[in-house]
Amino acid sequence: MAFKRKVVLGVMTAIFILSIYVLCVNLEGPPSWSFMIGGTNSISGDSAHPLQGQRSSDGRTHQPPTSTRHPDTNNANGDESKSESRPNGPGRTRTDVETPKLQPPRSTEPPFIGDTYTSEDVPLQTDCTESIRSHVAQTEFGARFLPNIPVLQWAKHPTPEQHQRLSQYQGVHGWASFDLNMLVDTLSVLNLSANSQMLDGWRELSNGSRCTRCAVVGNGGILKDSGKGTEIDGHHYVFRTNGAIIKGFEQDVGSRTTHYTFSTNTLMNSMRNYAKAGYGGPPVSKETRYVFLPDHDRDYLMMKAAATHTLVKSGHDKNKDPLTLFGKDVSAAKLKMYHPDFVRYLRNRFLRSNTLKGKYKDIYRPSTGAVMLLAAVHTCDQVSAYGFMTPDYKNYSDHYYDSIYRPVGFYANHDLRMEMNLWQQLHQTGLIRLYMHK
Template sequence: MQTDDHMSLCQIPGAGMDRVSLLWRLRRRARRGAFCMALFCMSMAVLYTLCAENSVPVTDAIFGVRARTRAQPRAHAIVKVLRGVGAAKTIYVDPQKLPGVIPGDPQKPIPVLSSFNYTMESSHKNYHFRSKEKQTHGLLSWFLGRPLRHALETILGGRRRADVFGAKGDAEFFGPHGALGEIWDDEMSSTMLGKRLRKVVQNYQAMNKYGVQLSDSKFAARRHKLSGPELLCQFKEMVQVITLTPEMKPFAGFPWASQLPPRPLTLELGPFKTCAVVSSAGSLRNSGLGKEIDAHDAVLRFNCAPTVGFEKDVGSKTTVRFINSQVMASEDHHFLSSSLYSTGVLVAWDPAPYSSDLNEWYNKTDYPIFKQYQRYRRLHPQQLFYILHPIVEWQLWRRVQDNMAEPIQKNPPSSGLLGTVLMMSLCDVVHVYEFLPSRRKTELCHYYQRFTDAACTLGAYHPLLYEKNLVKRMNQGPDRDIYTHGRVRLPGFKTELQWPL
């Protein structure tokens, strides 16, 4: 009996055995699931790394949205910075006290966006930061393939330097012995770019979102290279700065048309004797150009570029602020309430179809520029606020394309070139700062933030590389000024050309 009782105690009832078996099977499935999930994540990371490095449309086709490279942080990341500790509601912060923003559309990737992963206080603490030395890889990296290493860096949150100029890195371009030499070479072309950036440029050339009509046979019969004076004459004759006025169709039939300035910008402002166009380039850091910039009769700045805290390098005067429609439309920039935009004259622009048809543009803007314009005018009825006619963008684009031996991106010119031409229509002499990089040339995108990408200098969405070639050719100042101050001297459109011998 004792033996039988002992055996009965050791035996597990059938229902209990079923539960043990079920738990064992569940644990085994859980382990398999965890292993499969880890393998899936690794595979997707490898796929993302390969696609994001080589082709944006490929990732668009795979994932259904335009994938971003690590050089394209989301602009909406600013919300994470502005949230209070433990709070769910976003805290308002004046963009004048923030690093700023660079235009970009989440649906149209532009590899030049701001990185909002730090506060202005931290940026002041690191104002004179030094560039990090190139990190050396450990022994393990030699055994891992490049895609796997990149995948691990992506998963673990690592951030590697953008491979723009080949295996040797960006220093081959930006270093003391880089391809630029002392000053910008006006023969720069896409063949000098690295694999990543060259691929991005090719993608934009193929997209042709704005319906650019250009025959490839035009390049076979390329005219001779124009000199600086010839280029300036061509710009004078073929680029006319026009702003919207109430009588233009279709705006003449809208009730809000009365909010548009009755006279064009070129008749209302100026003429100025000397003007400064201040880029937002990172090479303005530690330049000490603030007093020189403020000494000009008029100063143009771009988008959300702040002056507070940077007066020593960029000055404090703002006569004209040239902004794009994304800055106006994004809630992150507080366009309607920030004091940043209330100083000086505002000039806004938005990419439009190549045909420059105002009706088509009005119904298909990249961002709601007209809606935001009306809102701002109701709040600031006395401030001069202009909208650039889209024909200006494409007149200028054609001048750039006509003077290049290869096809350029079929996207509008950069705000930098548009703002420069705008001031050339208002001023006798225009000094453009750090549009062409000086001896302080750096991978740092903008003076008010700590985000690096060589695309900020060479362009991706905009044909910035080719724009700089033309500006270099039109420069009337000595090359030494470019090297030491990043300063280009251009004559106004109403000034008689006097080219140095």
């Protein structure tokens, strides 16, 4: 019995020592769990999920779809949407600073925010003493506003270094979805001074003015019976977007279009959704410039086909003839494309929505109308905005051309109420003049 007790005691002692050893090893090693803040595997910027029970501009109620593509709603914010300058005189050059001048992103921000941008030294196009640029520093937007942010991308931008940097960001906010060779090939056609300037042709349009005056026209129902057409056409430049129907509505919205902002996806959706209302495609005129908001590669491929008068080579629009959209006189000089740094900057600095903290963070971006209006703020000396969402938006139909009342549609990939508040703030600080019913 004494021998058995010794054996049992020895076994128990060995087990106890082994347990102490295992415990010590676990305490010295790293934990088996970790937290990840944010992420970089977001999906394309043209994706969206309608909010439960919300109605789109076609009056139908939508539930969150299984597809990641968002519908075009061409809402009162000047968007279509759910999905798109720096003044520079002719012959003047731009200089990229490959190492961003700004402070690095705050350590508490998720990686997909990327609040660091490339910078370009761009001479002023005018000597306007009453410009947005000269006034912004005295407003609440002074700390947010970057005067040297590149608004447009063109042939010089797709380098290996820039591709590596911008590949951190998905969709319209970067180049993560785009092959460098494709970018070099397509953007190579944007090699003219007009491709790097939002407001090209200023010498012909200035008529002695020292300030560039821009009208930015949304598609909101507030413009119906406004009688603002002549006033809008009186500006040097007139910006429009997506389902902008002009024929029959000239008295309220004007007839000129110098800049038409769109993504290929929202353009095609507008042509499908608003055909019965009279929308057959983009405005076509000698003075019209086409400004692509590149959601994905179909925008780059469509842009190159338009510049070279060839059919789209591949992708969703393969064999499509862009001349049927932009007219037979379209040329590379009439084409522009937003820079992904600019769109990400707008999201981060002007429209930092709480959506970025939720499940739709990967698809959230400023609406196409918002990009257009803020691009004008960054390139024009003076900006007047028409047809954008105002606090009394429920009093007006979604679009000025709606034959019956349709409520504004809200989708998860934009924060239209935040955009509405931003327009009010810009108006109150005098940076823009926003049309509102009195």
